[in-house]
Amino acid sequence: MSRGLLFRMITVKLFATFRDKAGINELLVEPGPNTVTELLTVISHNCPSLSDMLAKGGFLVSVNREFVGRDSKVSDGDELAILPPFSGGSNYSGREGV
């Protein structure tokens, strides 16, 4: 893999329950998915241990450290994070795209 290609990969960061379940804290996805939803499908495919949790929902997503909705665009080199409910959260519903 060339350096140039590596730099354009999409980084996916995992925390708390997602990291424990996957056994890794980060994965790299090749450019291709255009939206958050498409990228989540790819993650589910590449990381089958997460597919149930991803299908169930109940998590937020950030791109480049800002909350985004599921329809948001994803570009090469972006950093996406899957954010399970925060420790202080009492109501996680209706918070998409905070």
Add this chain to the structure above:
Amino acid sequence: MNETTFIRIQTATFSVDQEIRRLKKSSGAIGAIVTFLGTTRDISGEKKVSSLEFEHYPGMAEKKLHQIRSEAIQKYGVIDITIIHRVGMLPVGENIVLIAVAAKHREEAFSACRFCIDELKRITPIWKREITPEGEYWVEEHP
């Protein structure tokens, strides 16, 4: 003294007295300081808890705390705010989070302090794992 001094995520403990001394230096117009101190407790629902582990999303958690601080200063017209959150393994009885709000008068200081801790819990990517005699698990719902 820059903004970084007032927003910190750290493993080390902090001294409330020292933070208040630092905050007081912001302005001679300060007439009220309201603090919120969150500490680790030994019970969660019915379960006994021996320690807690906090994890954050480096970069994003700090960004959200800066955002909360700026918004509170603007919204309530307070003078300055310190927000410190600890991460890592914390035994029962340890300090977790400090919000200290300096203002001219108490009313806006109380309001801003409440706003900061509520927003911190709502939008800051920090997770908590409870370690109990029955096992360890991430807390996903908390009132």
